[in-house]
Amino acid sequence: MHMANVMKNDRLIPMLCGALCVVGAFGVLELLLRFDIINRYIVPLPSDVLGAFGRIVVEEDVLARCRETAYEMGVSAILVILIGIPIGAVLYRFDSLRKALEDWIAALAAAPIVLAFPLFLVLFGRSSTTVIVMSIANGLAPIILKTTEGLMSTRPVLINVGKSLRLSQRQMFWSILFPSALPLIFTGIRLSWTFVLISVVGVEFLINLGGLGQLINDLAERYDMAGTYAAIGFVILVSVVFFVCLEHIERVMGRRA
Amino acid sequence: MSHAPLSTLAYLPKAKKNMHTAHLIRAVTLALLIIGWEILARSGLLLRDVVPSLVTIIASMGKLIINPLFYSNLSITSFEVIMALAIGSVLGIICGIIIGSSAFLSAAFEPYIYYMSPTPRIIFFPVMIMWFGVGSPSKIALGALSCFFTMALSTADGMRQIDKVLIRVGRSFRASLWHMAIKIYLPAMRTPILNGIRLGFGTAVITALLAETKLSNQGLGFMIMQIYSRFDMPTLYALLIIVFILAGLGNAVLGALAGSQK
Amino acid sequence: MVDDACASSHQRNKNGGVNNLDRFIAPSFCHPLSHMSTQISSSPHLAHSRHDVLVVDNVFKQFGGPLAPVIAVDHVSFGVRQGEFVSVIGPSGCGKSTLFSIIGGLLTDYEGEVRIGKDRINGPHPAVGMVFQEESTFPWRNVIDNVAFPLELIGVAKSERMDRAHHFIKMVGLASFEKRMPSELSGGMRQRVSIARTLVSQPKILLMDEPFAALDEQTRLLLGDKITQIQQELNQTTLLITHNLTEAVQLSDRIVVMTYRPGRVKRIIDIDLPRPRTSDVVSSDAFGHYVAEIWSDLREEASRGMTESENSAAQVHAHG
Numbered sequence: 001m002h003m004a005n006v007m008k009n010d011r012l013i014p015m016l017c018g019a020l021c022v023v024g025a026f027g028v029l030e031l032l033l034r035f036d037i038i039n040r041y042i043v044p045l046p047s048d049v050l051g052a053f054g055r056i057v058v059e060e061d062v063l064a065r066c067r068e069t070a071y072e073m074g075v076s077a078i079l080v081i082l083i084g085i086p087i088g089a090v091l092y093r094f095d096s097l098r099k100a101l102e103d104w105i106a107a108l109a110a111a112p113i114v115l116a117f118p119l120f121l122v123l124f125g126r127s128s129t130t131v132i133v134m135s136i137a138n139g140l141a142p143i144i145l146k147t148t149e150g151l152m153s154t155r156p157v158l159i160n161v162g163k164s165l166r167l168s169q170r171q172m173f174w175s176i177l178f179p180s181a182l183p184l185i186f187t188g189i190r191l192s193w194t195f196v197l198i199s200v201v202g203v204e205f206l207i208n209l210g211g212l213g214q215l216i217n218d219l220a221e222r223y224d225m226a227g228t229y230a231a232i233g234f235v236i237l238v239s240v241v242f243f244v245c246l247e248h249i250e251r252v253m254g255r256r257a
Numbered sequence: 258m259s260h261a262p263l264s265t266l267a268y269l270p271k272a273k274k275n276m277h278t279a280h281l282i283r284a285v286t287l288a289l290l291i292i293g294w295e296i297l298a299r300s301g302l303l304l305r306d307v308v309p310s311l312v313t314i315i316a317s318m319g320k321l322i323i324n325p326l327f328y329s330n331l332s333i334t335s336f337e338v339i340m341a342l343a344i345g346s347v348l349g350i351i352c353g354i355i356i357g358s359s360a361f362l363s364a365a366f367e368p369y370i371y372y373m374s375p376t377p378r379i380i381f382f383p384v385m386i387m388w389f390g391v392g393s394p395s396k397i398a399l400g401a402l403s404c405f406f407t408m409a410l411s412t413a414d415g416m417r418q419i420d421k422v423l424i425r426v427g428r429s430f431r432a433s434l435w436h437m438a439i440k441i442y443l444p445a446m447r448t449p450i451l452n453g454i455r456l457g458f459g460t461a462v463i464t465a466l467l468a469e470t471k472l473s474n475q476g477l478g479f480m481i482m483q484i485y486s487r488f489d490m491p492t493l494y495a496l497l498i499i500v501f502i503l504a505g506l507g508n509a510v511l512g513a514l515a516g517s518q519k
Numbered sequence: 520m521v522d523d524a525c526a527s528s529h530q531r532n533k534n535g536g537v538n539n540l541d542r543f544i545a546p547s548f549c550h551p552l553s554h555m556s557t558q559i560s561s562s563p564h565l566a567h568s569r570h571d572v573l574v575v576d577n578v579f580k581q582f583g584g585p586l587a588p589v590i591a592v593d594h595v596s597f598g599v600r601q602g603e604f605v606s607v608i609g610p611s612g613c614g615k616s617t618l619f620s621i622i623g624g625l626l627t628d629y630e631g632e633v634r635i636g637k638d639r640i641n642g643p644h645p646a647v648g649m650v651f652q653e654e655s656t657f658p659w660r661n662v663i664d665n666v667a668f669p670l671e672l673i674g675v676a677k678s679e680r681m682d683r684a685h686h687f688i689k690m691v692g693l694a695s696f697e698k699r700m701p702s703e704l705s706g707g708m709r710q711r712v713s714i715a716r717t718l719v720s721q722p723k724i725l726l727m728d729e730p731f732a733a734l735d736e737q738t739r740l741l742l743g744d745k746i747t748q749i750q751q752e753l754n755q756t757t758l759l760i761t762h763n764l765t766e767a768v769q770l771s772d773r774i775v776v777m778t779y780r781p782g783r784v785k786r787i788i789d790i791d792l793p794r795p796r797t798s799d800v801v802s803s804d805a806f807g808h809y810v811a812e813i814w815s816d817l818r819e820e821a822s823r824g825m826t827e828s829e830n831s832a833a834q835v836h837a838h839g
Binding site for chain 2: 229235
């Protein structure tokens with residue numbers, strides 16, 4: 001959580017310096033390009049790129065694209081939770097099952113599932129479904145593992161409190177196990193949704209379908225360099241904002257414990 | 258033994274029993290998957306060949322392994338991955354050391370790297386193509402970019418974990434930054450660096466292969482797309498399985514390397 | 520003073536009438552033979568009176584396989600009367616916590632019987648309220664939601680839940696902290712919340728396992744005061760497991776002293792200090808006598824425990 005500390009502390013001065021450096025670098029780039037020291041066909045002028053931002057909003061209907069991506073993102077995000085958390089709970093409940101499958105699931109997390117996208121294209125056609133299914137596949141492992149981990153890390157004394165109050169299995173799960181596991185589950189959600197976002201935009205780009213990913217594809221194929229850079233910048237912006245929000249929520253959840 | 262809390266003594270025998278059951282479950286799961294697959298394949302429920310029989314898949318794997326095209330593509334992809342890993346790691350380590358060694362620099366620049374890393378890096382591919390052309394260099398560049406982020410963050414974090422004492426010892430001998438890096442920082446950070454390389458390897462493999470599927474005329478990714486366009490499903494499955502296995506092996510080897518350094 | 524204590528021990532029984540028990544378990548300075556270890560457990564029937572709310576009857580619990588049996592609780596019997604405060608004290612490792620788990624119904628695999636009134640305990644019993652040693656407040660609920668939890672489970676309406684919870688929160692002295700989260704409270708305050716949560720369902724027996732173990736001495740004494748107050752106010756039958764000598768004497772009407780492993784009842788001692796009691800009682804002479812008395816029993820057991828663990832540590836080291 002080092003980043004969280006950096007953000008929290010009053011590191012204003014270094015952050016400003018860093019920001020100035022970055023802006024300065026772009027400024028230098030602009031100058032180099034204007035004086036033709038760097039070929040303009042390879043790198044567009046930063047000022048052009050900034051201008052292109054406005055253009056893509058209006059002409060390319062970036063908002064509609066956002067909505068498209070957001071739809072795929074939303075469906076994937078919700079499904080990955082609805083599928084992942086119960087699986088995590090089942091693994092917690094059945095110890096042998098967990099010991100058997102936990103390693104496999106961890107291996108799945110590291111596997112390059114996205115490589116199999118031609119397969120998914122065949123199975124689901126060139127549609128949002130492919131994007132959604134692939135994103136879910138990528139995001140599933142972290143949330144399953146973290147849910148199980150969270151449930152297992154419930155302090156034994158809290159379970160004993162539940163036993164002493166003669167809680168049913170269901171009451172035990174919903175009033176003690178699940179609330180106790182929530183902070184780790186949120187960590188799992190953060191990891192999972194990060195993968196989901198990367199997958200959604202990445203697959204959109206790969207199969208040239210959907211929202212923002214496809215936008216980049218389109219602009220690149222049209223050799224609209226400034227537009228392409230602007231679109232890429234836009235995607236980066238969206239993913240950074242998304243990521244920051246997720247981290248914030250995770251931290252808030254963590255404090256409740 | 259007499260000092261162990263009495264309550265734990267009751268639970269010891271259960272653990273062994275669980276491991277046997279675990280192996281059993283794995284075997285059963287595998288068997289169920291294989292059987293289920295075969296049933297699906299032969300039932301004709303899905304479009305012809307979408308779920309081909311395991312027999313045909315294995316046959317295709319056999320054909321691939323003896324196909325010289327497979328090896329030439331494999332060598333190209335491997336070359337790209339290794340180059341990407343090398344370049345990205347070196348740059349990442351250097352950057353990580355610089356940033357991690359100073360709280361100021363870390364606060365100034367690390368956020369950029371940190372928040373840029375969970376973005377879909379494949380979208381930078383058009384930029385790489387513009388800069389490096391359609392061939393291998395663009396794939397290497399993209400892979401290196403991916404590795405760079407992973408490595409830089411891993412190294413910077415490792416820098417922060419270094420025992421402050423070691424750093425002070427170096428400073429007391431008035432070692433130059435170069436010497437500090439070589440003699441103190443790098444040895445102390447074997448583990449985070451090796452771990453970063455392992456993660457970087459995974460990223461490089463995915464990135465290189467994906468880039469190849471997108472726009473390329475050689476490499477395993479290109480081969481995947483060729484097979485796909487022929488709708489040769491058994492071979493597609495076969496090639497994907499082989500790639501997964503190779504990636505897994507590479508991961509495992511690097512993981513063992515990283516683990517052994519402890 | 521000693522004579523007074525001796526004389527009054529025969530009138531002590533709160534329910535009126537001397538019972539058989541007193542003849543066997545009066546304070547040591549009244550009986551010349553009392554310096555011997557009294558194995559009360561050998562006569563289980565005589566160990567209980569008809570006014571007992573909780574009866575521990577010849578409980579035996581052994582851990583480990585047939586090759587390395589460890590006897591945690593070795594035929595322990597005693598009773599707790601209505602409104603009485605009984606402490607079970609013994610050195611670490613003497614099986615007190617096992618006893619706690621058995622009485623609380625968390626451990627059901629044992630020999631012997633534990634009875635609440637007519638019911639035999641074979642699982643957590645609704646009439647038994649448990650307070651654990653470790654912190655057991657739910658960190659995700661605020662104080663009043665924590666305390667109202669047991670009432671939530673049995674479906675009590677919200678306003679009544681809140682009222683009753685409020686009543687017990689006030690009783691433990693946390694009235695102004697109702698809406699706070701446990702993370703905002705100190706360790707002692709959190710234990711008070713746990714106690715209030717256990718009391719809110721008005722259990723017949725309050726069963727506590729070293730609830731103040733993690734707290735400092737001053738907090739402990741003050742919380743002890745609170746507990747005494749509450750116990751007197753509610754006439755709450757209480758069984759406290761502890762290793763803390765002064766705490767046991769400060770709070771209890773009777774103390775069951777246990778031996779080191781295997782845990783047997785070494786002695787049961789009446790504490791004849793006046794009620795109502797406050798923590799000031801710790802400075803009285805009688806208090807000092809009781810503490811010394813019990814310590815002479817405990818020291819023997821505690822040093823046995825220490826020697827055994829030193830031996831086993833040496834063995835591990837030698838083979839290690």
